[in-house]
Amino acid sequence: MPERDSVEDYVLAGLATLAAEGDPHATERLFHALLPRMRNLARYLVRGDQDVDDLTQEALVAVFRGLNTYRGDGPFRAWADRVAARRIFRSIEERRAHTRWLASDDPDTVQHGVEASASYLWRRALAGSLDQLSWEQRQAVVLHFVVGMTVPEVATEVGVPIETLRSRLRLGMSKLKALFAEELESRAG
Amino acid sequence: MDEHDLPSVFPPRLDDAEGPARPLGEEEKRARVESALIACGLRRVGVEEPPEPDERQSTIRELRPRRAPAEPRALTASKKRRVRAAVFAAVFVSGTAAAAITVGWTPLASWLAPAVEESPPKPPPVKLAPTSPALRAPLPQEPLASAEPSVVVPEAPLEETRLPSRQADTRTIPSNAPVAAEDLLGEANALRGQRRYGQALNKYLEVVRRHPGSPQAGAARLAAATLRLEHEHDPQGAIALLENGGVGQVPEAQYLLGESYRAAGRSEREQEVLRSFVARHPNHPLAPKARRRLEALDGDDAAHEER
Numbered sequence: 001m002p003e004r005d006s007v008e009d010y011v012l013a014g015l016a017t018l019a020a021e022g023d024p025h026a027t028e029r030l031f032h033a034l035l036p037r038m039r040n041l042a043r044y045l046v047r048g049d050q051d052v053d054d055l056t057q058e059a060l061v062a063v064f065r066g067l068n069t070y071r072g073d074g075p076f077r078a079w080a081d082r083v084a085a086r087r088i089f090r091s092i093e094e095r096r097a098h099t100r101w102l103a104s105d106d107p108d109t110v111q112h113g114v115e116a117s118a119s120y121l122w123r124r125a126l127a128g129s130l131d132q133l134s135w136e137q138r139q140a141v142v143l144h145f146v147v148g149m150t151v152p153e154v155a156t157e158v159g160v161p162i163e164t165l166r167s168r169l170r171l172g173m174s175k176l177k178a179l180f181a182e183e184l185e186s187r188a189g
Numbered sequence: 190m191d192e193h194d195l196p197s198v199f200p201p202r203l204d205d206a207e208g209p210a211r212p213l214g215e216e217e218k219r220a221r222v223e224s225a226l227i228a229c230g231l232r233r234v235g236v237e238e239p240p241e242p243d244e245r246q247s248t249i250r251e252l253r254p255r256r257a258p259a260e261p262r263a264l265t266a267s268k269k270r271r272v273r274a275a276v277f278a279a280v281f282v283s284g285t286a287a288a289a290i291t292v293g294w295t296p297l298a299s300w301l302a303p304a305v306e307e308s309p310p311k312p313p314p315v316k317l318a319p320t321s322p323a324l325r326a327p328l329p330q331e332p333l334a335s336a337e338p339s340v341v342v343p344e345a346p347l348e349e350t351r352l353p354s355r356q357a358d359t360r361t362i363p364s365n366a367p368v369a370a371e372d373l374l375g376e377a378n379a380l381r382g383q384r385r386y387g388q389a390l391n392k393y394l395e396v397v398r399r400h401p402g403s404p405q406a407g408a409a410r411l412a413a414a415t416l417r418l419e420h421e422h423d424p425q426g427a428i429a430l431l432e433n434g435g436v437g438q439v440p441e442a443q444y445l446l447g448e449s450y451r452a453a454g455r456s457e458r459e460q461e462v463l464r465s466f467v468a469r470h471p472n473h474p475l476a477p478k479a480r481r482r483l484e485a486l487d488g489d490d491a492a493h494e495e496r
Contacts, residue, residue: 007404007407007436007439009404010404010407010408011441022231024232025474027226027229027231028231031226032218032222032472035213035221035222036206036207037203039213040204040205040206040208042210043209043210044200044209049210052210053221056210057221060222060225064225064229065229117207119207119208120206120207120208120209122208123201123206123207124208141200142200146201146202147203148202148203176200
């Protein structure tokens with residue numbers, strides 16, 4: 001389910017309209033607004049931190065190039081999430097095919113001397129658990145539960161039958177919960 | 190990790206909060222956005238950006254409404270202030286235009302057109318998909334006040350037409366007929382686009398009154414406050430709208446609130462609001478202007494103390 005429309009969504013959609021006309025200032029503001037979200041999405045999908053910013057840039061460019069296809073029939077952020085998820089998903093597939101299945105994580109530290117919030121650490125632990133899932137399970141779990149795409153949408157996106165996707169979701173979530181519990185335990189210990 | 194701080198949904202839905210991506214510093218964020226703009230062909234490598242837009246060169250100056258009609262002499266002293274308010278209005282124009290697009294009302298896509306002005310009309314770049322035949326209807330040309338409520342009146346027998354009964358009218362066209370928030374907002378936007386600011390203001394207020402909890406009400410509050418400040422010269426009215434209704438988290442609303450306090454001559458509140466705005470949204474395109482204004486206010490305070 002796409003998240004509820006908000007004033008922010010209207011403002012973002014307005015910026016998107018201007019950006020689609022090629023207004024660089026509106027595009028800049030739009031990118032600033034979307035950047036944290038796109039980086040989070042990239043990190044949910046990709047193993048490790050090294051490729052996050054490259055993938056984010058590709059996602060932002062894809063959103064920009066797709067602005068003319070935004071028909072305004074839903075919240076702008078939900079639309080942008082889907083466009084970005086598809087772009088990141090394809091980029092990862094290409095990278096897996098040609099080079100590597102993405103680097104392992106850096107040491108889990110917080111930059112800039114900022115004290116990490118519990119929520120941030122929790123999400124990092126979740127990403128660490130996702131890193132241990134198979135790519136197929138990970139993409140299913142992230143696209144469905146994190147991005148909010150429906151099961152048929154995800155099945156179409158990854159090119160598998162709906163039943164196969166349901167199976168991946170079930171197994172993926174079961175494994176993810178177990179891994180996450182272990183991850184929390186190890187961090188607490 | 191305290192379990193009370195943990196999200197209740199597993200895994201959490203995608204959002205803008207910190208994590209799982211590593212946090213970036215402000216400079217890094219700017220650099221990432223810059224790279225993306227270069228990749229989109231909107232920036233050239235090695236070309237310096239134009240200087241920070243000043244009060245006459247807003248980041249959205251292209252949307253500034255055409256020069257306002259001649260004002261009484263007493264009002265021209267505040268012209269500069271109104272220009273900034275107009276700039277803000279343009280920020281909001283972009284948001285509410287999106288509302289029109291969001292609801293798929295084709296005529297409202299022209300929300301931006303009157304504000305851009307002076308250039309020949311361009312075809313709308315965003316393809317709109319009207320959601321229902323009713324919404325595809327062209328915008329009425331006569332004042333919308335006379336068209337309200339927007340219910341088609343069935344043809345009546347001649348006798349009844351000659352002697353219209355007020356009671357009969359209200360039965361045929363109930364004045365409290367439900368009108369969708371997006372439709373009302375669309376009507377308000379259209380009126381504003383036609384520069385019928387008074388009627389537009391009333392229509393925005395109607396959105397707020399009839400649909401107080403809707404996201405359209407937030408957008409309408411912001412637009413109504415802009416009109417009150419810019420066209421009604423009623424900063425107190427703008428403040429009343431902005432201080433209530435939960436639009437305080439929207440950056441543009443915060444900035445406009447600061448402008449309204451300035452227009453009302455309440456510089457202490459203006460300072461508070463602008464400080465809060467800059468602290469919460471340090472990278473917002475209006476933040477440099479807010480900082481400059483704060484510096485000016487601080488300078489005034491210092492001069493005042495010296496005296």
